[in-house]
Amino acid sequence: xxxxxxxxxxxxxxxxxxxxxxxxxxxxxxxxxxxxxxxxxxxxxxxxxxxxxxxxxxxxxxxxxxxxxxxxxxxxxxxxxxxxxxxxxxxxxxxxxxxxxxxxxxxxxxxxxxxxxxxxxxxxxxxxxxxxxxxxxxxxxxxxxxxxxxxxxxxxxxxxxxxxxxxxxxxxxxxxxxxxxxxxxxxxxxxxxxxxxxxxxxxxxxxxxxxxxxxxxxxxxxxxxxxxxxxxxxxxxxxxxxxxxxxxxxxxxxxxxxxxxxxxxxxxxxxxxxxxxxxxxxxxxxxxxxxxxxxxxxxxxxxxxxxxxxxxxxxxxxxxxxxxxxxxxxxxxxxxxxxxxxxxxxxxxxxxxxxxxxxxxxxxxxxxxxxxxxxxxxxxxxxxxxxxxxxxxxxxxxxxxxxxxxxxxxxxxxxxxxxxxxxxxxxxxxxxxxxxxxxxxxxxxxxxxxxxxxxxxxxxxxxxxxxxxxx
Ligand SMILES: [Cu+2]
Numbered sequence: 001x002x003x004x005x006x007x008x009x010x011x012x013x014x015x016x017x018x019x020x021x022x023x024x025x026x027x028x029x030x031x032x033x034x035x036x037x038x039x040x041x042x043x044x045x046x047x048x049x050x051x052x053x054x055x056x057x058x059x060x061x062x063x064x065x066x067x068x069x070x071x072x073x074x075x076x077x078x079x080x081x082x083x084x085x086x087x088x089x090x091x092x093x094x095x096x097x098x099x100x101x102x103x104x105x106x107x108x109x110x111x112x113x114x115x116x117x118x119x120x121x122x123x124x125x126x127x128x129x130x131x132x133x134x135x136x137x138x139x140x141x142x143x144x145x146x147x148x149x150x151x152x153x154x155x156x157x158x159x160x161x162x163x164x165x166x167x168x169x170x171x172x173x174x175x176x177x178x179x180x181x182x183x184x185x186x187x188x189x190x191x192x193x194x195x196x197x198x199x200x201x202x203x204x205x206x207x208x209x210x211x212x213x214x215x216x217x218x219x220x221x222x223x224x225x226x227x228x229x230x231x232x233x234x235x236x237x238x239x240x241x242x243x244x245x246x247x248x249x250x251x252x253x254x255x256x257x258x259x260x261x262x263x264x265x266x267x268x269x270x271x272x273x274x275x276x277x278x279x280x281x282x283x284x285x286x287x288x289x290x291x292x293x294x295x296x297x298x299x300x301x302x303x304x305x306x307x308x309x310x311x312x313x314x315x316x317x318x319x320x321x322x323x324x325x326x327x328x329x330x331x332x333x334x335x336x337x338x339x340x341x342x343x344x345x346x347x348x349x350x351x352x353x354x355x356x357x358x359x360x361x362x363x364x365x366x367x368x369x370x371x372x373x374x375x376x377x378x379x380x381x382x383x384x385x386x387x388x389x390x391x392x393x394x395x396x397x398x399x400x401x402x403x404x405x406x407x408x409x410x411x412x413x414x415x416x417x418x419x420x421x422x423x424x425x426x427x428x429x430x431x432x433x434x435x436x437x438x439x440x441x442x443x444x445x446x447x448x449x450x451x452x453x454x455x456x457x458x459x460x461x462x463x464x465x466x467x468x469x470x471x
Pocket of ligand 1: 240272273274327328329
């Protein structure tokens with residue numbers, strides 16, 4: 001179904017259902033304003049959209065959402081109006097791997113909402129999901145009835161209905177939005193989005209930056225070959241993603257040498273993520289609670305983003321190169337498969353493999369030397385999944401997946417150009433290289449485990465007498 005047609009259908013069903021009338025806080029909006037909902041803008045591609053330069057109101061340096069986009073608004077008598085549509089979406093998590101998620105306006109996560117401190121914001125939320133929902137504006141100062149907690153501060157938004165939220169974006173900073181109705185299911189299905197409120201005037205704790213990136217940490221449990229997340233999984237997710245993308249599907253962060261760079265990260269998974277940047281030190285300059293006082297900042301190369309937290313990091317990109325940027329939990333830089341594989345390092349199971357392959361012709365021995373072989377192996381994969389460790393770099397397989405990307409710092413990157421400059425061209429003599437060494441001087445450690453030493457264990461029997469047990 002084309003976007004144009006789905007929009008037409010939406011407006012037809014909207015008028016049939018009388019959506020425009022069923023809004024909360026209708027008293028603050030005239031009937032005329034309600035009758036004309038802003039047309040929802042839908043995005044179906046997972047590309048990183050260029051920054052949305054504001055053409056009205058206070059100017060600011062817009063953010064770039066990794067593999068995402070900023071929702072356009074319309075000005076209506078001084079109020080910024082947005083239209084979010086909660087709906088089932090198909091998200092390409094990387095090439096060859098699509099997930100059936102729930103999100104907003106065609107994508108999961110939903111579009112980023114960018115406003116300026118002091119803006120009056122009106123957000124229409126239309127529910128095209130098969131169940132009720134609500135939207136909570138995480139971190140915002142707002143009237144209690146606009147907080148979006150179904151049952152507590154508002155009735156839930158039933159399928160087919162549109163609600164209206166309206167408040168003033170009172171404090172600048174890094175925020176997110178997500179449902180506060182059947183939360184476990186709806187967040188496990190990908191319903192979330194970013195929110196940035198830019199300062200109205202020069203703020204003593206918010207420095208100007210040349211590049212401003214944002215993304216959400218999310219995780220899913222999607223069996224290889226299937227499309228829909230298993231929503232009951234509490235901690236054992238197998239897909240660790242940034243903005244519902246996994247490496248090598250996550251775009252690089254491309255900056256110019258000596259740019260001041262800001263990266264805003266929000267965590268809506270069910271575990272913490274130590275986010276690590278190579279080659280530079282950063283400081284945490286803000287959280288969803290606001291800017292961090294200067295006296296409370298210290299340099300880091302890794303910062304932990306706990307569940308439900310947001311971190312805003314700033315740094316000077318003064319080292320050229322392709323710098324890894326990733327979650328430091330190594331299981332989070334891997335994609336599905338292989339998490340239940342026993343450790344086989346040092347185990348000689350060749351004979352066993354031959355016997356098994358008589359029964360299962362495709363049986364392969366994995367991980368005798370480590371798991372690195374998996375990165376280069378082109379194993380037959382089920383139809384819809386991502387390779388566990390992959391990503392072709394200029395020197396071979398990067399052996400990564402999941403929460404991994406690259407900060408690309410270039411001298412010749414143009415100001416405000418976010419295009420991928422390709423791989424770094426290292427100055428001669430600055431790349432680690434193989435040296436000739438006599439083989440005898442670097443002997444590999446012996447890993448023979450076929451004859452474990454016999455260990456004698458003394459076991460005290462309940463009656464006090466001693467027994468022997470040989471292992
Ligand atoms: Cu992680």
